[in-house]
Amino acid sequence: MLRYLMLPYSEDGLRAIEAGDDVIVSGTLYVGRDQVHRRLYDAVADGQELPFSFSGNAIYYMGPSPAPAGCVIGSAGPTTSARMDPFSPFLMEHGLRVMIGKGPRSEAVVEAAGRYGGLYLQAYGGCGALYSSCIISAETVAYPELGPEALLRLDVESFPAVCIIDSRGTVYRG
Amino acid sequence: MAQDRETFAAKRIADSLIAASRVLPEPVYEAIAGAVPEGGKAENVMEAIRSNLRVASERSLPICQDTGAFWCLASIGRESRIPLSRVERIIEEGCLDAAERGSYRRSIVSDPVYGRINTGTNLPAFISYELMDGTGLELRFLMKGFGSENCSSVRMLNPTAGEDGVLEAVISMLRAAGGKPCPPVFLGVGIGGTMDRAALLSKKAFFFDDPSYSHLAHRIIKAADDLMIGPGGLGGRPTALGVSILSEPTHIAGLPVALTVNCWVERTALIAFAEEELC
Numbered sequence: 287m288l289r290y291l292m293l294p295y296s297e298d299g300l301r302a303i304e305a306g307d308d309v310i311v312s313g314t315l316y317v318g319r320d321q322v323h324r325r326l327y328d329a330v331a332d333g334q335e336l337p338f339s340f341s342g343n344a345i346y347y348m349g350p351s352p353a354p355a356g357c358v359i360g361s362a363g364p365t366t367s368a369r370m371d372p373f374s375p376f377l378m379e380h381g382l383r384v385m386i387g388k389g390p391r392s393e394a395v396v397e398a399a400g401r402y403g404g405l406y407l408q409a410y411g412g413c414g415a416l417y418s419s420c421i422i423s424a425e426t427v428a429y430p431e432l433g434p435e436a437l438l439r440l441d442v443e444s445f446p447a448v449c450i451i452d453s454r455g456t457v458y459r460g
Numbered sequence: 461m462a463q464d465r466e467t468f469a470a471k472r473i474a475d476s477l478i479a480a481s482r483v484l485p486e487p488v489y490e491a492i493a494g495a496v497p498e499g500g501k502a503e504n505v506m507e508a509i510r511s512n513l514r515v516a517s518e519r520s521l522p523i524c525q526d527t528g529a530f531w532c533l534a535s536i537g538r539e540s541r542i543p544l545s546r547v548e549r550i551i552e553e554g555c556l557d558a559a560e561r562g563s564y565r566r567s568i569v570s571d572p573v574y575g576r577i578n579t580g581t582n583l584p585a586f587i588s589y590e591l592m593d594g595t596g597l598e599l600r601f602l603m604k605g606f607g608s609e610n611c612s613s614v615r616m617l618n619p620t621a622g623e624d625g626v627l628e629a630v631i632s633m634l635r636a637a638g639g640k641p642c643p644p645v646f647l648g649v650g651i652g653g654t655m656d657r658a659a660l661l662s663k664k665a666f667f668f669d670d671p672s673y674s675h676l677a678h679r680i681i682k683a684a685d686d687l688m689i690g691p692g693g694l695g696g697r698p699t700a701l702g703v704s705i706l707s708e709p710t711h712i713a714g715l716p717v718a719l720t721v722n723c724w725v726e727r728t729a730l731i732a733f734a735e736e737e738l739c
Contacts, residue, residue, distance in 0.1 A: 308504065321576070351525045351565040360563050361516075361525035366607040366640050388607075389640040389693055410508035411607070411642035411692055412725045414525035415516035433578040434565050446508065448501055448694060460500035460688070460695015 289449075291407075293442075294342030295384060300405050303449050305458040309407055311386070311445040317346045317438035319365050322429060323373040330380045337428035337437055340377070344384035349434040350424070351414065359424040359440075361414025364388040367406070371395050378402045386447055400455020407447040420445040466550055469738060473554025473599065473731050477530070478562035480729040481522045481603060484513065488646070488726045491701040495644065499688070500695025509691070509724060524725045527564040528603035530555045530585035533664060537594040542738040547597060548587070550738075555585045567606070588660060595735040600667045603727040608645065609720075611637035614659055617715040623676055626651060629717045631683045634700075639693015642723035644701045647680065649673075650718040651707040658716035665706040665720070666728055673705035691724075702726075 289303050293313030303309060316338050318326065329336055347367055351360030367387030374385060375398035383404045388411040399406060409417065420442050428437040450458050484492070492510070497503045516523040532551055536542065558564060559582040568583065569576040592598065615629045630649060637645075650661025651673075669677075680703045690696035701724065710716060 349525060349565065349567075351522050351527055352563045354521070354563050357519075357521075360565070361522040361527075363512075363525050365526070366610065368640055369610075388642065390638050408639075408692065408694070410505060410512070411639075412524045412723050413508050413512035415519065415521040415523055416508060416512040418521055419515055419519070433580070434567065435578075448504070448692075458694070460690055460693075 293344050293384075295344065297403070300383060300403060300453050303405060303452055305449050305452040305456040307449045309447045309449050311344075311407070311447055312443045313441070314343065315346045315386070315440045315442050315445070316343055316427070317348050317440060319347050319349050319435055320369055321432050321435045322437050323370050323377075325429060327373045327376060330377065338439070340381035340383070344386060345382065346409075346440070347385070347387035350438075351434075353424075357418070359418055359421050362417045362421055363414035364409035364411060367391055374398065378404050391451060396451055396455055396457055399451045399453065403453040404451070405449065405453055406451035408450045409445070409447045417445065465738060466546060469550040469733060470553035470557060473550060474557035474561060476729040476731050477554065477558035477601060477603070480601070480727045481527050481562055481564065482516050482520055484523070484726065485728055489513070492724060495698050495701060497691060498697045500690040502691045502694070502696035505691035505694060522563065522565075523727070524605060524723070525565055526567060526605040526607065527562070527582070528605045528727065529568060530582065531602040531604045531663060532585050532587045533600040533667070534587055534589045535592040535598040535600070536589065537596050537735065538591050540595045540597065540735050542597055542733075542735055546738055551585055551587060551599065552583060555583055556581055559583070597733040597738060599731045601729040601731075602663060602666060602722075605723055605725065608641035608723040611641040611721040612662070612719055614655055614716065614718040616655060617717055619713060619715050621715050625715065626676065626717050627679055627683060630680050630719050631687065633719045634684055634689070634721070635687055637721055638689055641721045642725070643689050643693055644691055644698045644724050646702040646722040646724070646726040647684070647700055647704070648720040648722065649680070649703065649705040650720075651705065651716070652710035653708045653716060654710075655716050657708065658718035661706040661708060662718035662720040665704040666722065666726070667730065668706055669704045670706050673707065677703040677705050
């Protein structure tokens with residue numbers, strides 16, 4: 287089934303999406319991959335202030351190529367989600383709900399999605415140019431020293447994805 | 461004069477690498493265009509892939525944001541008078557220029573464990589040197605994305621494992637990879653030598669194919685498809701679009717098998733120089 291997800295999300299919006307649904311995402315999307323996850327994890331564990339609120343916001347596992355002249359961003363497709371698996375259940379326990387990346391997740395992530403009402407969407411891997419054209423604006427929010435791995439805020443429109451794990455912990459397996 | 465030649469050679473390399481990040485080689489493109497999606501979300505994924513290729517070429521954007529590590533095999537003619545320092549320089553300068561002009565993502569960190577500070581240049585390139593017949597220089601590049609490289613692996617099999625053992629090893633590595641490496645994938649298989657040589661062969665296999673292994677390659681592609689990992693790992697077919705195998709002699713006690721997994725964005729470049737262009 288085709289669903290639309292507006293970000294920041296509403297709780298009802300999340301629950302309406304089921305594993306296997308095609309999902310069109312629009313709105314504000316935060317970007318963070320490996321090193322950002324390490325830092326978010328440490329920030330939560332140490333009780334420090336987070337660079338963005340987990341409430342209502344989604345995280346996209348991505349590191350863009352540089353923006354050519356006249357573009358807001360370069361290629362911007364998803365990276366492999368499994369590398370974020372060691373961090374995600376802990377971040378979900380502390381309020382993170384929506385994750386977008388590519389590839390399968392661990393059982394611990396599936397279990398956490400069911401427990402906390404989380405959602406894992408898969409974007410089309412390798413399709414960086416396509417996703418670049420869904421991005422209206424991009425700005426660095428934190429950790430600029432990480433270069434292509436910095437934490438960004440994007441404004442996206444009609445960003446295509448597939449729901450792999452829904453908020454009941456059901457998994458789409460193809 | 462020598463400097464001019466060097467600058468010109470580096471620019472040729474850079475131009476090839478920039479083009480390779482935006483437009484796939486003809487056979488790779490044909491394999492994607494000709495793939496028949498079946499089951500799962502295969503049709504949607506293949507459609508997204510084809511649209512992505514269109515957008516990348518129309519807007520001159522890298523096909524994938526992971527423009528990869530520069531992997532280079534430099535084959536130097538045994539009788540060549542080309543100075544080796546020049547070979548190294550043109551590769552490095554060509555890669556540097558490609559990253560700059562081609563808006564490559566800077567994906568390389570200086571130390572794998574401590575600090576992981578980005579080098580900011582996408583260098584160093586990972587270069588292997590070898591000798592070949594003749595007097596020229598041939599450079600073969602893979603722009604190696606790491607979502608797929610993380611799924612690459614080496615297995616040291618028993619010498620009696622035979623063709624079935626190799627098939628089983630490759631398929632078990634692919635099963636473990638699942639949807640992680642951006643399927644449908646292209647596979648390079650290196651068999652024989654030592655552990656490291658098998659790994660090198662598995663990358664070289666993207667440029668040379670040993671026809672005596674075509675039966676095994678065919679078996680691998682069929683078994684890969686039967687895993688039903690499917691495009692994007694979302695089920696169905698195809699799972700692999702190409703398998704290429706290279707082998708060399710090995711020890712009586714062993715049968716090394718290496719697999720390099722490439723995502724569907726199989727980016728390669730071949731740049732050949734005649735001796736007089738670099739002397």
